[in-house]
Amino acid sequence: MNPDVGAAWRAGYKGQGVTITIVDDFSSTSKFSGNFGIGTQTQRHGEWTREEASMVAPLATIRSKDFSTSSSVALSPGLNVLNLSYGMYTNAGYSPSQIGWSAEEASIISYATKGTAVVSKAAGNDAVAVGGVTSGQQDYLDLALVGKASAIFVGALNSNGTTSNKASMAWYSNIAGSNQAVQSHFLVVGVTGDKTGLYGTSFAAPIVAGYAAIVGSKFTRATPTQITNQLLNTARTDTLANYSASVYGKGEASLSRALAPLSIK
Amino acid sequence: MRGKFGNRASLCATALLPWALLGAPPAVAQEWATSLIDIHQGSPLSDKARGLGDGGYELQTGSRISFNQWYQTNWVDMHVDLMTQITQDTGILWGFGTGEQGEKYRIEPSLKLGFLTQLHPSANSILSLSFTTTFGGKLTEKPCQADYGDLGTYSVNCRLAASEMAPEETLKYLVNAKPESQHLWLNYRVTF
Numbered sequence: 001m002n003p004d005v006g007a008a009w010r011a012g013y014k015g016q017g018v019t020i021t022i023v024d025d026f027s028s029t030s031k032f033s034g035n036f037g038i039g040t041q042t043q044r045h046g047e048w049t050r051e052e053a054s055m056v057a058p059l060a061t062i063r064s065k066d067f068s069t070s071s072s073v074a075l076s077p078g079l080n081v082l083n084l085s086y087g088m089y090t091n092a093g094y095s096p097s098q099i100g101w102s103a104e105e106a107s108i109i110s111y112a113t114k115g116t117a118v119v120s121k122a123a124g125n126d127a128v129a130v131g132g133v134t135s136g137q138q139d140y141l142d143l144a145l146v147g148k149a150s151a152i153f154v155g156a157l158n159s160n161g162t163t164s165n166k167a168s169m170a171w172y173s174n175i176a177g178s179n180q181a182v183q184s185h186f187l188v189v190g191v192t193g194d195k196t197g198l199y200g201t202s203f204a205a206p207i208v209a210g211y212a213a214i215v216g217s218k219f220t221r222a223t224p225t226q227i228t229n230q231l232l233n234t235a236r237t238d239t240l241a242n243y244s245a246s247v248y249g250k251g252e253a254s255l256s257r258a259l260a261p262l263s264i265k
Numbered sequence: 266m267r268g269k270f271g272n273r274a275s276l277c278a279t280a281l282l283p284w285a286l287l288g289a290p291p292a293v294a295q296e297w298a299t300s301l302i303d304i305h306q307g308s309p310l311s312d313k314a315r316g317l318g319d320g321g322y323e324l325q326t327g328s329r330i331s332f333n334q335w336y337q338t339n340w341v342d343m344h345v346d347l348m349t350q351i352t353q354d355t356g357i358l359w360g361f362g363t364g365e366q367g368e369k370y371r372i373e374p375s376l377k378l379g380f381l382t383q384l385h386p387s388a389n390s391i392l393s394l395s396f397t398t399t400f401g402g403k404l405t406e407k408p409c410q411a412d413y414g415d416l417g418t419y420s421v422n423c424r425l426a427a428s429e430m431a432p433e434e435t436l437k438y439l440v441n442a443k444p445e446s447q448h449l450w451l452n453y454r455v456t457f
Contacts, residue, residue, distance in 0.1 A: 217431070220431055221417075226416055236327075256322070257325050259428065262413060264330060
């Protein structure tokens with residue numbers, strides 16, 4: 001690497017000026033153990049996803065929003081990224097408009113619709129298409145975010161893909177499915193549970209949230225929708241085994257390509 | 266040939282000094298005889314420019330950009346050093362550098378001026394002093410135009426266009442380097 005690149009990194013360009021809000025569990029008594037490479041820890045779900053996002057984008061401002069409060073999610077000045085490593089399940093058969101959303105989810109859906117925040121949503125761990133029925137239930141938060149300008153569904157790969165060692169979908173991960181509105185807003189990233197002890201698309205979404213923060217810290221005038229599209233349009237398909245849009249959507253998120261120029265002269 | 270004699274200009278000048286000033290008869294000195302004392306290609310800045318060509322990155326499409334294409338040159342900065350003898354014990358050092366350029370950098374031509382003088386503390390010793398100063402010869406790196414698609418087109422540091430740094434911030438890391446501008450040399454020689 002060129003020494004000047006290292007100098008730039010040391011100068012600190014890893015998500016500054018961007019706020020990632022983790023909407024998750026920060027208050028329950030449910031805790032579990034894992035290891036992000038800094039020793040085994042036992043903490044709540046939200047504490048894990050928050051830690052992961054902060055490791056990807058260490059200079060981003062990380063805010064915690066306990067989802068049990070159900071109050072509206074506030075935005076901060078500058079670019080906002082929301083991480084949703086949870087779903088809202090109820091019996092199948094309704095349309096999202098029939099759901100009586102709390103102020104919390106209503107605000108999130110509004111932000112994704114208007115493109116005022118990048119919304120990184122864990123695709124789900126039921127090994128079905130996004131919004132699909134499992135045990136008679138559906139994730140209506142998934143369904144409500146389909147077709148929204150700045151929403152990204154994030155599925156989990158069993159490893160980080162390379163062209164010589166292609167990755168496959170994790171056995172549990174929801175896939176994009178046949179809906180093109182989902183496919184065009186669906187990314188996948190490696191969730192290396194074999195190393196961390198943490199499995200699930202809950203740990204895929206914070207990676208994309210962190211990527212969005214880093215891209216946003218580089219392109220400070222870009223809108224959340226532009227950041228979303230940049231991540232979607234630069235995803236790789238050549239690192240995935242038997243790539244299909246109905247499984248992997250747009251492909252494996254690539255931070256390096258999202259940061260790179262299309263052309264230079 | 267590049268670099269073969271690099272960084273030896275001062276040594277050559279000093280080594281030649283006793284010959285140049287002692288060996289020439291006074292009549293010749295009065296005619297301001299000029300001697301070629303060094304010629305070489307390459308310089309620390311030339312090496313620095315070449316070093317900028319190390320590395321590369323992938324564009325959004327996956328095609329690879331190598332920095333080398335921007336920092337190669339068909340002509341490497343050539344330096345010619347001369348000495349014009351004014352008296353038996355003094356001379357003017359002068360010379361020039363041609364400069365060089367690649368697609369994304371330029372080393373401007375340079376002019377070197379200075380003097381040599383010597384004393385004889387004893388019959389078998391020489392104390393010599395030389396001083397040179399260089400004008401010009403600055404290395405300047407040029408920016409690129411990077412197209413980030415929907416995110417816009419920016420003037421950037423070519424080497425940092427794919428980094429996490431904001432495009433406009435990368436311009437702060439463009440190389441602007443001056444050559445070693447002044448050189449003072451003191452030499453005392455005793456012959457046994």
